[in-house]
Amino acid sequence: MELIFIRHGEAEHTLDLPTSLKMRNPSLTKKGMDQANVLKENFPLTHEDIVFISPLVRTMQTALLWSEGIHCRKIVTPYISPRMFPILPNKQTLPCDEMMGKERIIDLFPSYELDVNAPFSLWHEGFNTVVEEKFRKYAEEFLSNCSQLQKEKIYIVSHDGTITSYRQLLLGRELSRDDFPKEAGWFRINC
Structure with missing residues (x-):
């Protein structure tokens, strides 16, 4: 199985750092929308594809623009929600x-499915600041769920x-912030 991790396009929370990090539910910028549309050329979707999406506006907008006109499965899951990297002690999201929240997601993105396999606690707490062992547990659950889908490739729109964090786990080597994908950048990993 090939996992294709895609970072969301440029969003409003990156435009006036650090003040803009206080924004709730930042949307894509015009540049971010253009970046999401370019994904159509790099990764043309079909109705047989599955796209997992983090439960934030900017990732859901990226997937919506990229998949426009294609009736593939789009599943919102907290298994790929934001994660601090590296983890800093005593930090907050x-x-x-x-x-x-699930209700708001369904309201704004009615064509998306919610991940029924994700634990209730993960929907409410996420794993942004959890210790590495707990992240590893959640990541392994998600990867197991993906393998059960028996797809040759799975797309993941995240942060x-x-x-x-997923790359570090799957590759078995330490990474740093220098290894971050650029806006709308991607990585392919065979599992």
């Missing part, structure tokens, strides 16, 4: 990284820290 920033407002820009707080997940949306720089989350993608880097």
